[in-house]
Amino acid sequence: MAGEVRQLDDRKLAVLRAIVQDYVGTEEPVGSKALVERHNLGVSPATVRNDMAALEEEGYIHQPHTSAGRIPTDKGYRLFVDKLAEVKPMSAPERRAIRHFLDGAVDLDDVVARTVRLLAQLTRQVAVVQYPSLSRSTVRHIELVALAPAKVMLVLIMNTGRVEQRLVDCPGTVGETVLADLRGRINARAAGQRLPDVPGLLEELPAQFEAADRPTVSTVLATLFETLAEQREERIMLAGTANLTRFGHDFPLTIQPVLEALEEQVVLLRLLGETADAGMTVRIGRENAYEGLNSTSVVSVGYGSGDESVAKLGVIGPTRMDYPGTMGAVRAVARYVGQILAES
């Protein structure tokens, strides 16, 4: 293991931690003297200066110009997040407030809307919440209703509360008994299953019907499969864009590409898509694939109605953000949304 990466002793790490904390607080480059004053490191500024030099050598911090204080680099934040910081749990009153705020929701749309606003308010950053997606959720019920001799309406109800409907044009007249039979068989197999698994489970269904009815059955199933596969419904809700104004001093330059990114659902979806399935994901600065977000950090996490995550949510803020606090808020909100979804 002895190699490229020189070992950083504990004090250097403490110095880095202190730099990150101070910089996040003040938004100004932090110098050795101020550091010693605000954190009791038990050593002199000169010593800290030596450590800083080492940290800079390793690329964890950086000087805007000679005779200025130090600023953490992306790499520095990364180390901070991985090794030096702990997720800050929400206080009891905060938890109560979250719970209370989300409890008032009346339907899925409302849950998502409340969640995104809450998250933006808690973190004072831009919040992003993905709607519980089709591909992850499960079937609660599938309904078939004859509207006209050759027209059937297909209604797909998911465990997340989402409802999708399609009109099916059948090749011939559909008998009510056949329809009832089909409805029963579909639900028996599909109910409770995850959406992507459903087509496989229904594959052999047409064979169970009389030859005359098979075209109809196949048509209905084809529409159902289409509906299941349609992922373009992966919507995303945004809030807190006004918080962008607190991003940085060098304004329009930072904010413009971010606003552009936020308008592109595709970008946001991809962004959340990169979130690990388990645990929280933090992408810092240039770690973000999308260029416009190179000066921002994204904290995201999956949430779900059970133990499984059905969608993602997160916040986007300046790399100089309060990581422990943000992560705490994101985690707490995700947890509570999960509970709300499970209850309903």
Place this chain on the structure above:
Amino acid sequence: MAGEVRQLDDRKLAVLRAIVQDYVGTEEPVGSKALVERHNLGVSPATVRNDMAALEEEGYIHQPHTSAGRIPTDKGYRLFVDKLAEVKPMSAPERRAIRHFLDGAVDLDDVVARTVRLLAQLTRQVAVVQYPSLSRSTVRHIELVALAPAKVMLVLIMNTGRVEQRLVDCPGTVGETVLADLRGRINARAAGQRLPDVPGLLEELPAQFEAADRPTVSTVLATLFETLAEQREERIMLAGTANLTRFGHDFPLTIQPVLEALEEQVVLLRLLGETADAGMTVRIGRENAYEGLNSTSVVSVGYGSGDESVAKLGVIGPTRMDYPGTMGAVRAVARYVGQILAES
């Protein structure tokens, strides 16, 4: 009519027009000399200065500081829009592009999404499009389907393509014949009617059924009326927020309240609600009821599938905007969306 408002002669109006045009173009206060050079007014700078003094006296223009050029006031823009400017029609290629872009839409959501993006792009400002609202649109068809002995699904299809569905729990078993009868009668009366008018037209319906069926009929109708009345579905779509960065030099101050306003659907709805039913509405600066938008102008207009407007759309930009061009774009887009809706 001789009174408070002193008459402005033609040349003064020409000067005002020139000032607005130049200021919109350059974003810098415009002085007498530059004015004479760029527009051939046929008089000397000194004369223009006199006119400017008069215009300032009347409150149409204003000087940031002594020895600076003049800037139009809200009142100046107002006069410009009302009397001095003509809506600039789109060029043929532009019209083709609009048409082409909107023609690709596959459903109502897509139409709205495309419209808002198009509008943002054409005007390089923030675009807002309201979904065709329930209260203005008309009924295309109402469908009733028995799902279970005492459960009926109510489907409301509107001329805008929007579909709403509700599950109705009936007080007793519902006979298929009664349901068919009810369906027929409802559609005979309601089809083609505006949503708010429908309840009045169906009032006497229960009386036409046998006493035993009346509770069911009433329940179904009650649900239908609820659905019709529900206006919270008045959604709004936004695009072009990145254009906010081009708003002004004094950045965060202007942009923050605007971003806050844009997040509030309620504010936007009220904003569009103030649009006159016929013709285009232009609200300049402080004419906007919402405080955060006091330094912006809103150009909005109704659009609809027929001759009647079913919803509004518009753009939000700095008071210093190209009014003729913006109004042209807004009008053209509204017109084409109307056509698209009428066709589908």
Place this chain on the structure above:
DNA sequence: TTCTGGCACTCGTGTGTTCAGAGTGCCAAG
């Protein structure tokens, strides 16, 4: 070996001054 105090050096920021240019208002003459 590691820490510390001292010291010289760098450089950004804030302040004050100057200067040119743009623009005005006013006035007297056309």
Place this chain on the structure above:
DNA sequence: CTTGGCACTCTGAACACACGAGTGCCAGAA
């Protein structure tokens, strides 16, 4: 009513300058 001339005002850019924060390095102490 228009015009040219003129004195005046004010902003913004350019420059000089001093201050102070912060650094790096070195020699001596622990």
